[in-house]
Amino acid sequence: MAQHNCIFCAIVAGAAPASVIHDDAATLAFLDINPVTPGHLLVIPKRHASTLANPDPADGARLFVVAMQAAAALRSSGLRCEGVNFFLADGEAAGQEVFHVHLHVFPRFAGDGFRIVEGGIAHPSRADLDAIASRLRAALP
């Protein structure tokens, strides 16, 4: 199941170091070594899945439940945490760097320096949105 040369598979196997906060049959949660803010975590499926096209839906569902628990832990830990973001990058164009699915969970606080810059697209009309929705409904698995 483990993927050769995958750093997250190595962490799951205990062959690479990690500061683990949660470990169950399907899921591991550990601290990011390049944190946005102190307490920044990654939640991963133990089974290797390079992108979102791969994981079992049950593994995906479990990621979110563990991330919710991690968010609650961040809020009650005493670490600076006035809010929490979840972020996932699927594919290189989305900023994915490690090709083993991972959900980022990180604390936010006033003045933490994190911000999002958007390209800025024209405000779509309802007709535009309905046309896109129609294409997406047809494309749903």
Add this chain to the structure above:
Amino acid sequence: MAQHNCIFCAIVAGAAPASVIHDDAATLAFLDINPVTPGHLLVIPKRHASTLANPDPADGARLFVVAMQAAAALRSSGLRCEGVNFFLADGEAAGQEVFHVHLHVFPRFAGDGFRIVEGGIAHPSRADLDAIASRLRAALP
């Protein structure tokens, strides 16, 4: 169950317009009216939950599964989509604006103008990370 003056509860009730792509017993997915990129979706639990402290874990799990399906639809829809991001803001300090839990799912492509700016914190030592992990393990629900 619906929250007075909650725009997402109004959408769930059919009392406010939305361009819906998925509708099941627990979950609704519809297009964001202020998209980062064309195809930007929000996936919400139908039951009102203002923040992540509130939803049933099963509702949270279902959000992620629907978001995975939405990501697959974005990739096969013909819309410009070279990657996908998931983003969730929990709390005002994290950028939450509508206080009904919602998971953003949006397509990414080269030159889309979206980027993240980080505050930049000192690279933590393994001892620093282990100390934080210890606090978080103790704080897990």
